[in-house]
Each structure stands twice: as structure tokens, then as C-alpha cells.
Amino acid sequence: MVMSRSTDIRVIGARLYFIPIQTRLPLKFGTETVTSVTCARACVRVADRQGRTAEGWGETPLSVQWVWPGKTAYEIRHQRLKDFCALLSKAWVEFGEFGHAIEIGYDFQDRTLPWCLDELNRERGGADEPMPWLAALVCCSVFDQAIHDAYGNLLQRPVYETYGPEFMNRDLSGFLQPADDAGVSFKGKFVQDFLLPKRLDQLPAWHLVGGLDLLEKSELTGSEPNDGYPVLLADWIRRDGLKCLKVKLRGTDAEWDFQRMVEVGRIAIEHAVEHLSADFNCTVNDPAYVNEVLDRLRREHPRTFDMTLYVEQPFPYELEKHRIDVRSVSARKPLFLDESAHDWRLVKLGRELGWTGVALKTCKTQTGALLSACWAKAHGMQLMVQDLTNPMLAQIPHVLLAAHVGTIMGVETNAMQFYPDASAAEAKVHPGIYRRHDGRVDLSTIQGPGFGYRLNEIRREWPPPAAECQT
DSSP states (O other), X not given: OXXXXXXXXXXXXXXXXXXXXXXXXXXEETTEEEEEEEEEEEEEEEEETTSOEEEEEEEEEEOHHHHOOSSSOHHHHHHHHHHHHHHHHHHHHHHOOOBOHHHHHHHIIIIIHHHHHHHHHHXXXXXXXXXXXXXXXXXXXXXXXXXXXXXXXXXTSBGGGGSSXXXXXXXXXXXXXXXTTSOOOOTTOOGGGGSOSSOOSEEEEEEEEOTTOOOSGGGOOSOSOOSSSOOSHHHHHHHHTOOEEEEEOOSSOHHHHHHHHHHHHHHHHHTTOOEEEEEXXXXXXXXXXXXXXXXXXXXXXXXXXXXXXXXEOOSOSOTTTOOOOOHHHHTTSOEEESTTOSSHHHHHHHHHHTOOEEEEOGGGOHHHHHHHHHHHHHTTOEEEEOOSOOOGGGHHHHHHHHHXXXXXXXXXXXXXXXXXXXXXXXXXXXXXXXSOBXXXXXXXXXXXXXXXXXXXGOOOOOOOOSEEEEO
């Protein structure tokens, strides 16, 4: 029997905004390149059972090339994502269910989000293929984040203080099922049981070395931006004191991938960088490909191999369709699910196939990230929090997740590389999370209820709402 509390909330209103951003440098995702992005930002109004109300905010970049790789023209995919966000703003207001933020987030994703996606895909609007579930989650995340923020604002508490039995009606057994072989029980356990005892205010920052990023002066053409920000990798390392580099690889050219790791490794060693990771961008189909690159690194460049902390998502993200046994890769290095880790059920399948870690993203919803983190930690899997190049408000829930769940090493954060000026208004209030110093981000300014945005101090110009709904 599900309990109810006076602090349970329901959504009574939603406003949706779209904020366009241009990148200063191109960013390659798989086979496509990002030169601009639309950030979706939502304000959600909630009411509790006593009629008290509060607002909360959420934001995420609608990174089309990452959430919906495919043959449909970019602008059609882009518009479909925006259309779906507008559809969801209405669906959330019509949802009407009461509960804790996690409870209504879970129930909406379980029952209503699939129906909304089916509705959108019945009328494809020029798309050659249906919009995938990953894209649906990203569109949903902007509202889900806002509900968590609103819940904390209503209680006048940081939202991470609300993830326990004092406020939740269901324990984790109401959301999660353990693996049969693990001897794990979620009965009587809550999200707070899998969080760090105290939030970290300093996190090591991972810098993204994109596939198109320049490494050496000889690669400069003169067309690079002259905007006061670094272009070459070594300049970024020196300016920000970087200690962790994530290397984007092709996954379709083993020689290029090997040489890229060697070149980045050499620069890293010269500048006292401590850790690398390898991201193969979901383009590999055979574990032997990854093993070949890793084994050659171990033979020919053992220090670079030793610096490589983990490998990220080499294989297609449709995990149920591509059930590849990856134990040979994870025997060499920790292997992290990223695009595949839509929810805890797919994390469970990944564990069965030999994956050893999970890269969480708030853009797949705060609710889903928290539940996946709990499932993974209960089963001995390692965690990382990865970036979707989060600017502006999107950066705050992103770094907070890493600061609360505990990761293998810090947090990936790269919006300051690709569109640093987009976050200028937010950076005046939270300078430590939009500029890396001594290889770290500083979360100490994130304070107060909800996600601690301190939105009333941020001076930003707003576009007109793209959608507005209320009960």
C-alpha cells in the first residue's frame, strides 16, 4: 500500500523556453558535428496537498546529434525535439498525480512518457525514422529537473536532503529490482542511503578532447576563434590546471584511435596530467577492436595505458538489440555504459553483459540518474557523471549529482570549452563551476533550497515562452 504525505506535490503549471547557442568550435558526436544547440529551459509550478505552491527550474541542451543520430535531416530532428518538449509541457500539467518528486518522475516516465512518444511518432513530421527513447528522456529531463527543484523550494530545503523516508512514500523496492545473483535487497532503502554523507564542494574536472580539437601549433589554420579562450590542448591544460582528459575517438579507424591516444597521452605526460579516458562514441561492433587499441597502448606506450582510467561506451547504445559480451574489454579497463544507460533496467542488462560502470547524465532525468546510481552502487558498479556540454542552469544539477553520488574521479565539464560566454550571467553568481581552476570546479556558491540556483541573483534576458500550460 502506497502512503501519502502532506508534502506530496503535483504539477499545476509549466512554461517552456528555447535558448539558442552557437559553439565557438565544432564538437563531433559520432558521425555528426555540433556547431549550434538549443537549450530547453522549463519553469514548473507545483502544489502540495495543502495547496501551497512553489516554482522550480530545469534546463538541458537538446543535443540533436547525440540524442538522435540518424539519416533524417538535422533541422527536422531538431524541430521534432522542440515539438516534443512543448507536448510534454502540456502532458505534465495534465498528469495530475501526487507524490514525492522522484515518485511522480518515475510514474510519468513509466506510464505517460511512452504514450507521448508514440503520439509524436504517429505523425513523423518529415522524419524518416521514429524519434528514439533517448531523445524522449532528454526532452523530459528539463521538466523532471524542474520538479525536483520545485519540491526543494516548497520545503525550503536543498533537494538532496529530501531523498529519504521523511518525505518519500516508497522505498527503493517500489522502483528497483535487484539482480538475482547479487544478494541485494532494496526493501527499507532510500536514495539517501546511496549518497555520500556530505556533499563535495570541490571536484576534479574532466576536459573533453574532441575529435576535431587541435593538439599542435602545426594544425592551426588561422581560422580559429580569437576570443581570448584557448584553442590548443596544452594551452587549456596550463590555463585551467587540468589533470583529467577525456579523449573522443572514432571507433571506425583503429590506427587513428591509437595515434590519437598516443598524441594526447604525450601532451598529458608533458604537462603533468594524471588521468585519461577513452570514448569510442558508440561506433564499435566488435570488442576485439577496443582490445586491439588497448593492448597496443599497453605494449608500446605503457604509461599512457596506465593513465587511462576507464573506457566509455564503445558499442551501439541499443543494448537490448546489440547484446555484446564485453567481458574481454572490462578485463582490461573499467567499462562504462553511457548512451545505453537509459534506466536501471538497462544498467542491469549491462552488468549481465560485463559492463562494470555507469556514466550518469542529468539530461536523462534527475529521477532516472538517481535510481540508476542506487542500482549500480548496490551491485558494486562504479559511477561517473558525464557532460552533455551543459551551460547556464544545466551545469548546476549536473555537478551536484557528481558531488552527491561519488564518482570514479570528479565530473566531466566542457561547456566552458565550446560556448563559455553562454553562461556569463550564471558565472557572475557561481564563478567556480563555469571556470576550472587547479583542475577542479568549485560548488561552494551553490546554496539554498532546491538545486541552489540562486536564480533571483542571475541577470539574464528571457525569450518569450515557447509553450505555457496550467490547470
